Amino acid sequence: MEAHQTNILVTGASGQLGNVFQYLAPNHPELNFLFTDKSNLDINNAEELNAFFTQHPIHYCINCAAYTAVDRAEREQEQAFAINDNAVGLLAKICHQHEVWLFHISTDYVFDGTKSSGYLETDPTGPVNVYGASKLAGERAAQAVNDKLIIIRTSWLYAKAGHNFVNSMIRLMKEKPAINVVNDQIGSPTYANDLATAIIHIILNYPDPTPGIYHYSNSGSCSWYEFAAEIKSICGLTATITPIPAASYPTPAKRPAFSILNTEKIQHSFHTAIPHWKDSLASCLDNREL
Ligand SMILES: NC(=O)c1ccc[n+]([C@@H]2O[C@H](COP(=O)([O-])OP(=O)(O)OC[C@H]3O[C@@H](n4cnc5c(N)ncnc54)[C@H](OP(=O)(O)O)[C@@H]3O)[C@@H](O)[C@H]2O)c1
Secondary structure, X not given: OOOOOEEEEEEOOOOXXXXXXXXXXXXXXXXXXXXXXXXXXXXXXXXXXXXXXXXXXXXXXXXXXXXXXXXXHHOOHXXXXXXXXXXXXXXXXXXXXXXXXEEEEEEHHHXXXXXXXXXXOOOOOOOOOHHHHHHHHHHHHHHHHOOXXXXXXXXXXXXXXXXXXXXXXXXXXXXXXEEEXXXXXXXXXXXXXXXXXXXXXXXXXXXXXXXXXXXXXXXXOEEHHHHHHHHHHHHOOOOEXXXXXXXXXXXXXXXXXXXXEOOHXXXXXXXXXXXXXHHHHHHHHOOOOO
């Protein structure tokens, strides 16, 4: 590890967002990325964290590690809080001790979904499921111990690789002649490459950013049904998609009906240009082998 370079630790690097940082890293030889996952750095293990931060001179930490199984979290509350709350507190504390900037990723699911215009960073939270509650607890745990902290709440995240709505829809539309998709939950799909690019932009251009919570999602919004219809159109798939109400598709975890994030703060603070979700979806699916 180079002492004169900017050293960036990415935790949970085998996950969807972490993988995207691995993909983008070669474009930034000026940044020295250190990628870790649960196998070599368990963020819920204080001893491992201590040893790691003592050995490596880190400047920024991007926490991509999380418990993200929204439905499973309803019956695995303890595991969800262990990673999304307790471990985030541990990571934030060790970052504080080593004067490391922490970029922590949170979610639109901290809100209850009853608003009808984009959620601001200052809006009251009110998670409607265990996952959202655990992520909110993690935000607070990090805020309590580290002031060099950027929390980025994002929504409906997808990438080329990983468990996400885009890949699930493509698989289902190839397997079945007809599918039903929920039409009364509204949000903004976010391409993980755009989010990762924005974070790298902040680190490169605002080495000492104003700490706080920021919302980042692609611009525009849609229902899950509209999202699926766009995937179908770009991929030239033929399955019939029927819009259904969430009430007809019961899931263990409740989901907010409306979770559009107002992204003006991040755009104005860091001069980040945010692509429209349809353009980003097209980029993600470009040259994809079906
Ligand atoms: N996906 C979405 O739609 C969405 C929406 C809004 C916000 N977010 C947030 O965005 C961030 C990135 O999400 P993602 O979709 O990239 O999640 P992901 O694909 O589930 O990746 C999370 C990674 O964290 C790892 N991990 C779990 N426990 C760990 C531990 N104790 N130590 C180290 N690594 C650990 C997981 O490993 P294992 O798989 O082996 O457990 C996984 O590789 C998360 O904070 C998530 O809450 C996601």
